[in-house]
Amino acid sequence: MSVTAAKGFTAAGIAAGIKDNGNPDLALVVNNGPRQAAAGVFTSNRVKAAPVVWSEQVLKGGTASAVVLNSGGANACTGPLGFQDTHATAEKVAEVLDGHSAGEVAVASTGLIGIRLPMDKLLAGVEQAAAELSEHGGEKAAIAIKTTDSVHKTAVAQGDGWTVGGMAKGAGMLAPGLATMLVVLTTDADVPSAGLDTALRAATRTTFDRVDSDGCMSTNDTVLLLASGASGVVPEQDAFAEAVRTVCDDLARQLIGDAEGASKDIRIEVVNAASEDDAVEVGRSIARNNLLKCAIHGEDPNWGRVLSAIGTTSAAFEPDQLNVAINDVWVCKNxxxxxxxxxxxxxxxxxxxxxxxxxxAESAVIWANDLTADYVHENSAYSS
Amino acid sequence: MSVTAAKGFTAAGIAAGIKDNGNPDLALVVNNGPRQAAAGVFTSNRVKAAPVVWSEQVLKGGTASAVVLNSGGANACTGPLGFQDTHATAEKVAEVLDGHSAGEVAVASTGLIGIRLPMDKLLAGVEQAAAELSEHGGEKAAIAIKTTDSVHKTAVAQGDGWTVGGMAKGAGMLAPGLATMLVVLTTDADVPSAGLDTALRAATRTTFDRVDSDGCMSTNDTVLLLASGASGVVPEQDAFAEAVRTVCDDLARQLIGDAEGASKDIRIEVVNAASEDDAVEVGRSIARNNLLKCAIHGEDPNWGRVLSAIGTTSAAFEPDQLNVAINDVWVCKNxxxxxxxxxxxxxxxxxxxxxxxxxxAESAVIWANDLTADYVHENSAYSS
Structure with a gap:
């Protein structure tokens, strides 16, 4: 169902030839209104890809009429020419879609860092994608943004007369702030950009920002939420926010479940923390401990490595009062x-x-993966 | 040459049966004076092993007459009983060595977290080690503290009429503050504990604190420096500090060279930083990036992963002014x-x-390792 589950949206996913292997690599999502409100959350990495810099500007206006996404190249660390490529892509989308302006077209890219995109293929692909736009195109769009993902990821939540749907890609370089992910959410609820922004930030803070497959923060992370208002229903903000959170949570869980080389999904819950920040800090420290991740891979309930990870944090605790359970067995007490x-x-x-x-009395949940030989193999051969 | 390179020291290394495989697992180093000054640096992990808590107290007095070290068990996360075990070990050393007091016996342990030591074997081992103390025992002591180390590590620096020597163990869980290491340095220079402390802190700050094999900080790190004064020479503080730094640097480099499963040693030099702290922060971020570590393993000069690691720091820089060289080829400019x-x-x-x-104009060097399938294999099977 993906990005076309909500009314007012069309989408397409095609093979533009950006990827050498001929797999789909270009997606287009169009908001046909009547409303074109939007909000976005982006990587907190200071080294930002050109499309992130571009789309941050677009979203500042609170409006996005279309999103064009490509896999097969991140367009990161490509200098001023890379930024021109992003700009040209948005211009092309505006040109092929009647009545759109480039300043309202968000762009997202994913793939290898440091290589220019093949713009001839990409721009021709935009034309083809525009020709194939469909109210049933959400699935194809989700497939076209895959990189090392083994499956495409979509989710939907139903409100009272309105819908939130979305797609995500991401399988490695997953770390808070955000994970290496492209996510597009759509809704036909009638919500202004401020309401979208509030709901999206609240949702990402406890979902995408709390998955951590390998501690590596990306240059390209982008999460967009577009509202068409096509349902004609103005939802209650709380109900809407909860639907957005549900879809984000579902997609985040799918990202962890498909992380490169992983054999285990690790749910880390930190409880009885003095503050939520403490709980998150401790959870992330545990999530990133390579020795623990190896132990989990070996099905070794090595709680000593959990304690040594907790010990590196600034959270409030006394070492002789820490308790740790693995799969509900309290292997460490006091x-x-x-x-x-x-x-x-x-x-x-x-x-x-x-x-x-x-x-x-505070708590937080962080999702992580184990560290495996397959992860090493996938990531030592990725660009060669 | 190890800890008996300097005059005034005897040492022994024996198999006490703490390790199931019968390998040497207990070392004793004794300072026969005339001076018994000492200084120590310990893990900054808040979850500290019992011997760390004990030895920190011992070193506060600025005197240590002996160090007893065991492999085969870290005595970490073992509660009040684990602390009693450490205390009993120091008492035993004082008992078997004439004229020593337990309060001047440092204890260090390494091995698995969360298991009690076999005290009957350990205490019997102390007696045996005391009987085998020798001016040539440094090598055996270095061998007895190995865990997953493939080789034992020793280093020596000569001053003008005095010597600094030492031994180290450590092969995993290496991360600043400190790496998972036990290090004992000895000198026959006549230096009071304050001078030892100054030299040791300065040396560890730019050596052991700047190696990072896997980002995991240990519960047991201990670096001790003992001075016998047996040379009768009072060295210049600068020359002495430099000798201590040289030995620490040599041992730190050996730790990285023997890191678990590693196939590459990565020397990360951050140059033209606004401050040394910035340089260290950036160096550590690069050192801990799993994706980059995998790329290096695959001999892939993936500079994009270097940039994405730099981008997560708070150091002063402009993304479009960053330059990165790999093996002296400037693969990233501006x-x-x-x-x-x-x-x-x-x-x-x-x-x-x-x-x-x-x-x-500031700079710093951090040493790290690549991430390999062998690292995963070693650390997923370690305690099982």
Whole structure:
């Protein structure tokens, strides 16, 4: 259902020849209105790809009438010429779509850093995609933005007379702030850009910003939310925000489930923290500990590595009051040996780590992956 | 030459049976004076092993007459009973060595977290080690502290009539502040504890604190410097500090060269930074980027991953002024494509990354390793 689940949107996904292997690599999503409100959240990496710089400007106006996305090249670290390429892409979209302006066309790119895009193929692809725009094109668009993703990712939530749908790509370089992801969400609810922005920021803060496959922050992360108003329904902000969060959570979980080379999805819940910030800091520290990630891969409930990760943070806690459960077995109590580690069953893909800081009442959940030889293989051969 | 290169020291290394495989696992280093000055630097992890808590107290007095070290168990996260074990170990050393007090015996442990040490074997081992103390025992002591180290590590620097020597163990969980290491340095120079402390802190700051094999900070890191004064020479502080730095640098480089599963040693030099802190922050960010570490393993000069790592820091720089060289080929200039990446020869074990922030005149060097399938294999099977 993807980005065309909501009324007022058309989409297409085609093979423009940007990827050498001939797979689909260009997606176009068009908001046919009547409203064209939009909001966006972007990578916090200071080295931003050209399309991120461009789209941040577009979204400042609170309006986006279309989004063009390509895989096969990130257009990052490509200098002023790379930025011109992004600009030319937006101009081309405006040209082939009647009544659109380039300043309202968001651009997103994903793939290798440091190479220019083949603009002849890309611009011809925009024409082809425009010709294939359809109310049923959401699935094809989701397929066209895949890079090392093994499956395309879509999600939908239904409101009372309105819908939020979306697509995502991302399989590596996943880290908070945001993960290496392109996400486009659409809704036919009648929500102004300020309402979209509030809902989107709240949703990404507890979903995409809390998945961490490998601690590596991307240059291209982009999450867009477009509203057509085509349902004619003005939703309650809370209900709308919850629907956006549901779709983001679903897509974020799909990203972790498809992370490069991973054999385990690790749900890290930090409880009894003095503050939510403390809980997030501790969760991320655990999520990024390579030794722990290897242990989880080996189905080894190595709680000592959890404690050593917690110990590197500035969160409020006393070392001799820490408790850790792995798959609900409290293998560490009061900073020392707890229940028998042989009771921990780690055969399944999902592994749950609970870290109890015994310092307050706040909590947070971070999703991560294990570290595997397959991850090393995929990422040591990616650009060669 | 190790810890017995300097006059006034005896050492021993024996197999006490702490390790199941019968390998040497207990080392004893004794300072026979006439002076027994000492200084220590310990892990900044807030979850500290019992021997770290103990030895920090010992070193506060500025005196250490002996150091007992064991591999085969870290005695970390072992609660009050683990601390009693450390205390009993120091008492045993004081008992078997005439005229020593437990409060001047430093203890260091390394191995798995979260298991109690077999104290009967350990205490019997202390007796055996004391009986085997020798002016030529430094090598055996260095061998007895190995865990997953493939080789034992020693280094020596000669001053004008005095000597600094030392031993180190460490092969994984290497990260600044400090790496997972046990290091004992000895000198026969006549230096009071304040002079030792100044020299040791200055040396570790730019050596052990700047190696980072896997970003994981240990619970047990201990670096000790003991002075016997047996040479009768009072050295100039600068010359002494430089000798200590030389030995630390040599040992730190050996740690990186023996890191678990690594196939490359990566020398990351950040130049033209606005401050040394900026240079270190950027160097560590590059050192910890799993995607880059995989790329280096694959001999792929993937400078985009260097830029994306720099972009996550708070250092002063402009993205479009960053330059990156890999093995002296400036593959990234002004934040974009530079010299031909095919010119980069990455066949050798040492890889040099230079990151030019174009923001000042400060610099720093961080040493790291690549990320390999062997690292994953070693660390997913370590405790099982």
């Amino acid at each position: 900073g020392s040996v707890g229940e028998d580690r042989d009771l921990v069953d780690m055969r399944y893909r999902e592994v749950r780590i609970t870290a109890d800081l015994a310092a307050g | 934040g974009s494509v530079g010299e031909d990446r095919d010119l980069v020869d990455m066949r050798y074990r040492e890889v040099r990354i230079t990151a030019d922030l174009a923001a000042g």
